[in-house]
Amino acid sequence: MGAPGDTFDLGRLRLTSGEGRKLDLETRIEPVKLGEDDYAVIPDPVPVRLDVSRTTGEGYALRLRFSAGVEGPCMRCLEPAAPVFEVDAREVFQPGGGEDLESPYVVDDELRLGDWARDALVLALPPALLCRPDCLGLCDECGADLNTAGPEHHHEKAPDPRWAALRDLNLN
Numbered sequence: 001m002g003a004p005g006d007t008f009d010l011g012r013l014r015l016t017s018g019e020g021r022k023l024d025l026e027t028r029i030e031p032v033k034l035g036e037d038d039y040a041v042i043p044d045p046v047p048v049r050l051d052v053s054r055t056t057g058e059g060y061a062l063r064l065r066f067s068a069g070v071e072g073p074c075m076r077c078l079e080p081a082a083p084v085f086e087v088d089a090r091e092v093f094q095p096g097g098g099e100d101l102e103s104p105y106v107v108d109d110e111l112r113l114g115d116w117a118r119d120a121l122v123l124a125l126p127p128a129l130l131c132r133p134d135c136l137g138l139c140d141e142c143g144a145d146l147n148t149a150g151p152e153h154h155h156e157k158a159p160d161p162r163w164a165a166l167r168d169l170n171l172n
Contacts, residue, residue: 006114008050010106015054023050027113032070032122039072039129041121042082048117059094060106064113068121075128076137077145083129089120 006028013021026045031038051063069084094101105116136146141155159167 006112008111008113009109010052010060010111011109013052015052017054017056020051020053023052024048025050025113027117029068029114029118029121032118032125034072034075034125034129037072039070041118042069042071046117048113050111050113055092055094057094057096059092059097059101062091062093062103062106062111064089064091064116064120066117068117070121070125070129072129074131074135076130076135077147078138079131079145079147081129081131085121085124087117087120087124089116089123091116 008023008025015021025048027048028045029041031040033039046066046068048064048066051065053061055061065086065088067084067086069082071080071082073079074081091103091105092101093103093106105112132147138144139146139149139153139155144153146153
């Protein structure tokens, strides 16, 4: 493993056109804020696999792979959650190739590895971070954790207000 870093100097690899390398590195990923909650990224630093290939015209084809988790409150029951995600991201940097071929993570042969890893992780996250896939959440009546409340947990349904006038009728 290389030393953890937020950037990586691609130029020091001295790759020629068509040549490539696979590198095992580490990077720190800033916490992720979702709604009002902060989610820490684990482990810290995150081990990553970086594949670098030199393209023609002084460009690079990049692939970043890693496994990382996020720790924070479950979005349904508020209990601690720490789901793990597999990330596989690709970038192309081809100077002068137009907007689609210029990576925002490469500046002067310097790869902003931590920024790319964070953005790739955020894109891999599901719409809701849960403590477990079948989390039942909280009861909307009393706030009880439905994961532990059991099947006997229930509340009387409030009468439909549209029928309130019928309760006042005396049919005897």
